[in-house]
Amino acid sequence: MKSASRALVLALAAAALVLALSACGEKTDQTSPSGAKRPLTVMLDYLPNADHVGLYQGLASGEFAKAGLDVKLQTPSDPSAPLKLVQAGKVDLAISYEPELLLARDAGAKLVSVAAIAQQPLTSIISIGKKGVTKPAQLRGKRVGTAGIPYQHAYLDTILQQAGVPVSSVKETNVGFNLVPAMLSGKVDATLGAYWNVEGIQLERAKKHPRVIRMEQVGVPTYDELVLVASSRFLADRGDEVRAFVQALGRGYAQARTSPETATDALVKANPDLDRSLALASVRASLPVFFPKDTTKPFGWQAAGEWKAYSSWMFQQRLVSRLPNAAAITNEFLAGQGS
Numbered sequence: 027m028k029s030a031s032r033a034l035v036l037a038l039a040a041a042a043l044v045l046a047l048s049a050c051g052e053k054t055d056q057t058s059p060s061g062a063k064r065p066l067t068v069m070l071d072y073l074p075n076a077d078h079v080g081l082y083q084g085l086a087s088g089e090f091a092k093a094g095l096d097v098k099l100q101t102p103s104d105p106s107a108p109l110k111l112v113q114a115g116k117v118d119l120a121i122s123y124e125p126e127l128l129l130a131r132d133a134g135a136k137l138v139s140v141a142a143i144a145q146q147p148l149t150s151i152i153s154i155g156k157k158g159v160t161k162p163a164q165l166r167g168k169r170v171g172t173a174g175i176p177y178q179h180a181y182l183d184t185i186l187q188q189a190g191v192p193v194s195s196v197k198e199t200n201v202g203f204n205l206v207p208a209m210l211s212g213k214v215d216a217t218l219g220a221y222w223n224v225e226g227i228q229l230e231r232a233k234k235h236p237r238v239i240r241m242e243q244v245g246v247p248t249y250d251e252l253v254l255v256a257s258s259r260f261l262a263d264r265g266d267e268v269r270a271f272v273q274a275l276g277r278g279y280a281q282a283r284t285s286p287e288t289a290t291d292a293l294v295k296a297n298p299d300l301d302r303s304l305a306l307a308s309v310r311a312s313l314p315v316f317f318p319k320d321t322t323k324p325f326g327w328q329a330a331g332e333w334k335a336y337s338s339w340m341f342q343q344r345l346v347s348r349l350p351n352a353a354a355i356t357n358e359f360l361a362g363q364g365s
Contacts, residue, residue, distance in 0.1 A: 063096035064267055069108045070101050071121040074297040075224055076308035077144055077252055078121070079289045080316065084278025086292035093270040112257055113137060118264070119256050119271065124249045125177045125345070128337055131354055132346040136258040139355045141272045141326030143279075144252035146315045148223055149178065151185070151239040153216035154209060158237030162189035162244050165196050171214035174200035180343040181246050182218050188245030210234070221251075223312040231304060249336040250328060251315075261356075269359040276325030276361060279316045286310050324361040 070078060081099060084090050090097040100117060102108050108120035109130045119140075127139055151170070153159040159168065162185050172178055179198065186193050201208040205217040206225050220226065222238045229236040242248040254275075256268055282289035290306040318327040330352075337350040358364040 062094075063091060064094055065096045065098065066090075066119065066267060066271055067098050067100060067117045068271075069111060069117045069120040070099060071108060071123065071252060072105055073101060074099075074293065074300070076290075076293070076305055076312050077148070077221075077224070079282045079286075079293050079309050079312070080143075080275055080279030082278075082293040082296050083282050083289035084274055085296070087278065087281055089274040089277045089281075090271065093274040095267065095271055095274065097271070109135065109137060109255060112255055112260075115257065115260070118260060119254055119268070121252055122255050123251060124253055124333070124336065125340065127253060127255055128340055128346055128350050128354065129177075131350055132348065137255050138258055138261060138353065139250075139253040139328060140256050140261070140268055140359050141254040141275070141357075142250035142252070142328045143254060143275075143326070144312070144315050145250050145318060145327075147241040147246070147249055148221040148251040148315070149181070149219060149241055150222040150226065151216055151218045151241075151244075152205075152209070152220050152222070152226055152229065153237045154229060154234040156235070158235065159216050159239065160237050162186065162239065163191060165189075165216065166191045167195055168215040169197045169199055169213070171199050171201040171205055171208040171217040171219075173203055173205065173219040175219065177340065177343070177345050178219050180340075180345060181241055184246055184339075184343070185239075185241075185244045223315070224308055227308045227311055228304060231307060247335040247339045248332055250332075253328075254326070258353075261359075265359065269364065272326055272359045273361050279325060282309065283313050283317070286313065324363065326357070326360045328355045328357055330355070 085097060108122050109126060111117045112120045113135045121143060124139070127137060130137055151159065159165055165186065170182060172182065182198060183193055186196060199214055201214065205220045206229065208214045209217050222240060226236050226238050254272065261268060286306060286309050290302060290309050294300045294302045294305055317325060320327070333355055340346045341349050
């Protein structure tokens with residue numbers, strides 16, 4: 027992660043973003059006249075968990091089938107695989123992360139976020155016990171475990187600088203994805219990278235008394251943790267199917283909000299290795315982040331101003347070589363949008 031920040035006078039043209047995201051008129055889901063279901067492969071960002079509850083509820087309730095789609099979910103071999111496979115045309119859609127999409131586009135990938143799934147950061151700083159960290163200033167002299175992801179390293183630097191803590195006073199240790207074990211074993215005092223709605227809930231139920239610091243509350247610009255990504259080529263060729271999928275997905279998440287127990291059952295039935303009690307607690311904690319804060323906006327809404335601020339931060343941190351343009355996102359496939 028780059029610790030230096032540079033003065034930034036450049037900014038994305040807000041008007042262009044708004045124009046790219048706004049439109050009137052509504053396109054609704056369409057099924058095939060023959061009744062045949064159109065196949066659609068969707069790759070998850072990681073192992074199935076509470077973040078995906080709307081997907082599994084949509085499958086269980088038949089929402090995708092009603093939209094004329096035969097949806098198949100796939101689990102990635104590693105978290106870097108989904109965007110590569112979408113770009114290569116090996117899968118149709120993928121769930122990924124806003125920063126990963128911006129990095130991929132900076133490298134030349136013609137990928138677009140068509141909907142936000144988790145509309146707030148889930149990544150957090152977590153510590154446990156009575157001596158846990160409750161504010162960034164307490165990180166001075168502490169050991170912080172991370173997964174070695176560059177932009178998360180930049181999160182830590184930004185948070186420390188915002189709190190007036192010398193970056194050199196904090197020892198960052200790459201523990202890979204063993205964030206919780208590293209903390210439980212005492213190898214590190216805190217971690218940055220675990221999700222407050224998954225690992226945080228797990229630690230709470232294990233009575234480890236987790237202390238959680240959320241990224242957007244301590245200096246990192248807010249962002250959409252999970253987004254649905256397609257290639258520009260796929261959108262041009264099969265945009266109607268994307269629209270049908272996104273809107274059916276929204277109904278799946280709406281059903282999860284209405285009945286978390288039923289939706290959790292659908293998630294666990296499809297993934298029997300999940301602990302239902304833990305999954306239900308995680309689903310309940312997660313539900314608010316699946317919907318826009320502005321209740322007039324449809325499921326999946328991506329706020330242009332927030333993407334502008336976050337992408338500018340990535341540019342300041344030298345994570346991307348240029349400011350991403352408005353083509354990184356579109357809201358045209360959401361309910362009530364498009365022409």
